[in-house]
Amino acid sequence: MNIYAPQGSEFEEIAAFAEELQETGNSEEVVIDFSRVKFMTPAWSVLVGGLLRQSKKEKPDIKRKAINFKRLSYAAHIGFFEYFGLNYGQKPDEAFGSDTYVPICIRRIDEVRKLASEKFTAVGDILHDEAERLSTILTRTDTGDLQDTLAYSIREILRNVVEHSEAEDFVFTAQYWPGSRKVEVVVADQGIGLATSLSENPGLNIANDEEALKQAILPGISSKAWRNKKHYDEWANSGYGLFMTANLCSHGGSFALISGGKMLRKDQDSETFLPFRWPGTVVVMQIDTEKIDKLSDRLAALRDEGAAIERSLKKTATGPSKASSSAKPSKWKRADDKSV
Structure with missing residues (x-):
């Protein structure tokens, strides 16, 4: 089964992508084609990557393959592919960022609470x-x-x-x-x-x-x-x-x-x-x-x-x-x- 990644950041298109992933239930192999992708926003990165991450978690037996993705150098740089488990580009939190973007970052909630405890402060202070x-x-x-x-x-x-x-x-x-x-x-x-x-x-x-x-x-x-x-x-x-x-x-x-x-x-x-x-x-x-x-x-x-x-x-x-x-x-x- 082939699914095209959304070409842009329109929520309706990303929602349709979520439904297509849900319909892969009995498929032996799912191919995610990134050839149509034109414009990525933070919302696109988190939503598309998160949906792929969850699909892999819910249906671990399905064989997955990504194609036409290596041209997306910015996505690779901010940790998009590693975010959902594809071994390509930098990992989340790895890029330094700049004065115009913050790369994909992942925080474990138990580590946030642990840090607050170690610093004798409130979790809210750590988050602020x-x-x-x-x-x-x-x-x-x-x-x-x-x-x-x-x-x-x-x-x-x-x-x-x-x-x-x-x-x-x-x-x-x-x-x-x-x-x-x-x-x-x-x-x-x-x-x-x-x-x-x-x-x-x-x-x-x-x-x-x-x-x-x-x-x-x-x-x-x-x-x-x-x-x-x-x-x-x-x-x-x-x-x-x-x-x-x-x-x-x-x-x-x-x-x-x-x-x-x-x-x-x-x-x-x-x-x-x-x-x-x-x-x-x-x-x-x-x-x-x-x-x-x-x-x-x-x-x-x-x-x-x-x-x-x-x-x-x-x-x-x-x-x-x-x-x-x-x-x-x-x-x-x-x-x-x-x-x-």
């Missing part, structure tokens, strides 16, 4: 450091609204993966296009998915993947926040991370959330749903760097908007944790130190 490193690479500066916005958005998504996915690892990559002044960041896991995760909350009725996506971007919605009593904890899970990030990104670009069998796409004017098979959860953030407002002002507005929505849904509102409503841990910690 990773997020700032990525945003500094892409913006070529460690200050400013764009750097703050990227660091905040990446950090909140990484927190959601570590706290909710139950995955062994997660993958991320990013790219900045100077010509269009746009940034794309992708974070993905192959864990339990949003529907299963949110079903742990007895106050939610999650009937399907589409409902899980709708609920996930509402404020105060979480599989764990409902039983969290430590509201003083700066890294407390308040169920605001996806709400804040989705609205922040869509205000100056677009936001996509994929889990189970559905995808939600959100921009400033609309929300749409698309069938998309993915075992776990993926977040794709696209930001127009020319539309970035001052982050502190935007977060304050979203915090107030979220609290109002939460009250309308639950009659009461706990509001976001410090982490979900602040750009940098260093700022709130310095403020706390001064008050002691």
Whole structure:
């Protein structure tokens, strides 16, 4: 059975590729043909590579072969082929990256927790450091609204993966296009998915993947926040991370959330749903760097908007944790130190 890899980054085409892989059930051999590939984005790399990785895991007895791929030198350089098990090019994390891209990187969640323990700090601090490193690479500066916005958005998504996915690892990559002044960041896991995760909350009725996506971007919605009593904890899970990030990104670009069998796409004017098979959860953030407002002002507005929505849904509102409503841990910690 021959399958063509998607030629570009259109989500509909990648979704169709996912369905074709699913239909290989009784095939003795599957040939993946990369001859049609024209344009690769971070989303293309993570989604296509992740789908091939999962297919190999689910159907290990099928013989697999890739053809017409050696012309894709950039894909080889960023670790795309090694990501799904083809011995060609560099491994994930191996390329140094540049001021316009971050190669495919894989982090084991148990190692993130171990590092936090060794440093006597919170997991959130470790993830924030990773997020700032990525945003500094892409913006070529460690200050400013764009750097703050990227660091905040990446950090909140990484927190959601570590706290909710139950995955062994997660993958991320990013790219900045100077010509269009746009940034794309992708974070993905192959864990339990949003529907299963949110079903742990007895106050939610999650009937399907589409409902899980709708609920996930509402404020105060979480599989764990409902039983969290430590509201003083700066890294407390308040169920605001996806709400804040989705609205922040869509205000100056677009936001996509994929889990189970559905995808939600959100921009400033609309929300749409698309069938998309993915075992776990993926977040794709696209930001127009020319539309970035001052982050502190935007977060304050979203915090107030979220609290109002939460009250309308639950009659009461706990509001976001410090982490979900602040750009940098260093700022709130310095403020706390001064008050002691």
